[in-house]
Amino acid sequence: xKILEDLSQTYAQLRPNxxxxxxxxxxxxxxxxxxxxxxxxxxxxxxxxxxxxxxPTWEIHPAGDEFVHVLDGELELILRTKDGDISHHLRxxxxxxxxxxxxxxxxxxxxxxxxxxTPGDGSTTSENP
Numbered sequence: 001x002k003i004l005e006d007l008s009q010t011y012a013q014l015r016p017n018x019x020x021x022x023x024x025x026x027x028x029x030x031x032x033x034x035x036x037x038x039x040x041x042x043x044x045x046x047x048x049x050x051x052x053x054x055x056p057t058w059e060i061h062p063a064g065d066e067f068v069h070v071l072d073g074e075l076e077l078i079l080r081t082k083d084g085d086i087s088h089h090l091r092x093x094x095x096x097x098x099x100x101x102x103x104x105x106x107x108x109x110x111x112x113x114x115x116x117x118t119p120g121d122g123s124t125t126s127e128n129p
Contacts, residue, residue: 007048007115015043045118051075051108057125058105061098064119069095073112079104080129103129 002022004010011023023037025047031037044064048071058080068077070090077088077096080103088096089109098104100119103126 063121074109
């Protein structure tokens with residue numbers, strides 16, 4: 001058993017085979033890009049993120065839905081659909097399931113901490129999808 005002190009510093013990875021692993025948040029995506037972490041089949045990542053400003057990019061998760069739960073604060077989660085952008089105002093205690101394959105970003109209304117359960121395979125970001 002491993003005690004995780006701070007999910008804002010360490011991802012908990014839940015692998016498809018039922019095993020788990022931890023990764024440093026600061027270096028994880030760089031490690032994936034440079035081949036130090038197996039990108040396919042790594043399952044779901046659990047992490048906590050603090051935001052004081054709007055997200056600088058959009059993101060997409062082609063491997064499945066992403067669960068976002070607001071621990072503190074308020075944000076506007078924006079989903080880019082084929083019919084246009086749809087905004088959802090989320091407050092402390094509220095959650096949202098971002099559909100698989102939908103670009104999304106957030107506007108921060110008050111300083112916010114969120115818990116994410118993210119299907120990592122194929123996830124990517126863009127400044128303007």
